[in-house]
Amino acid sequence: MSNREAIISIRELGVRYDTTVALEHVSLDIYADDFLGVIGPNGGGKSSLVKAIMGITPHSGTIRYGDSLMRGGKPHIGYMPQITSFDRAFPISVVEVVMSGLQRERGMWRRYGKAERQRALEILERASLRELEQRPIGELSGGQLQRVMLCRAIVSEPRLLILDEPTNFVDNRFENELYNLLHHLADNMAIVVISHDIGTISSVVRNIVCVNRHVHRHDSNIITEEQLRNYDCPLQIITHGDVPHTVLGEHHHCPHCKE
Numbered sequence: 001m002s003n004r005e006a007i008i009s010i011r012e013l014g015v016r017y018d019t020t021v022a023l024e025h026v027s028l029d030i031y032a033d034d035f036l037g038v039i040g041p042n043g044g045g046k047s048s049l050v051k052a053i054m055g056i057t058p059h060s061g062t063i064r065y066g067d068s069l070m071r072g073g074k075p076h077i078g079y080m081p082q083i084t085s086f087d088r089a090f091p092i093s094v095v096e097v098v099m100s101g102l103q104r105e106r107g108m109w110r111r112y113g114k115a116e117r118q119r120a121l122e123i124l125e126r127a128s129l130r131e132l133e134q135r136p137i138g139e140l141s142g143g144q145l146q147r148v149m150l151c152r153a154i155v156s157e158p159r160l161l162i163l164d165e166p167t168n169f170v171d172n173r174f175e176n177e178l179y180n181l182l183h184h185l186a187d188n189m190a191i192v193v194i195s196h197d198i199g200t201i202s203s204v205v206r207n208i209v210c211v212n213r214h215v216h217r218h219d220s221n222i223i224t225e226e227q228l229r230n231y232d233c234p235l236q237i238i239t240h241g242d243v244p245h246t247v248l249g250e251h252h253h254c255p256h257c258k259e
Contacts, residue, residue, distance in 0.1 A: 004031045007069040007160060007190060008053060013061035015048040022048040026061070026215045032068060032159065034190045035182075037205035037221070039198050044212040046194050050162055054079060069159050072104075078158035078189075080149050082165050088138045094148050095120050095133040101152035123151040127181065143174030150178070160190045167197070179204045198223065 006029040013026035023045040030036065040046050051057035054077060065075040078101070092100075098120040099112045124130045127147045137145060146166060153161060163182075167175045182191055182204070195201040202208065208218045 005066060007032050007066040009064045011062045013059055015052055015057055015059045028215050028217060032190055035186045035206040036192045036209050037201040038192060038194045038209045038211055040211035046211045049211055076158050078153035078161040080153040080163040080166060082168055083145050092137055094135050097137055097148055098123060098151045098155050101155040120155055123155045127151050162192045164194045
């Protein structure tokens, strides 16, 4: 048990969709200095866990937020969705997308001011996107759009940043740029990254959380096939060496896996 104060404490969390149980008996603490990688099979409950934390999905059990995470009576969490969930046809510019991350601070109807625009431009500068500030989002590459969405998630300076599969549909160059930026951000906020790629994520994060209906926190960024098996987490492990190869875990031991 850690002596650190948790910014989020989850106890006996359960999430159900009609007759389908997505999560059950989940207990997890997230701390202010965490850099967590959340892994697990498709349908294992990763998104349900995040949606419960953000107050989107009804759930049983308790989720308590530390005082340092609260702002205006609500938990202050930055969220970067998968780009597939963002409408690229919407007529909006890059800087407007980033400023929309300040909406909870300014209210729904108040117009953006010069100070808010300047904050957005400074964030774009840090992400090497300043020259694209007036570009319509529909004209961006996948990597550019991901970086814009990251800027939107952090422009309000949250204490917790959650990223959902941030490297889907992007190339290795963007992936490296993203993780370098996250390392700098991790000095000032807790970060939770949802990923299916344990081979990459384990080299970036500090700790790993395996989600497969239940949740297991592994206080290291090194996790073995045996540990995944013990955690009922049938994931693909990719290792790197002179001859790159893949180790596929068996599924017959996992009572929750339908594959």
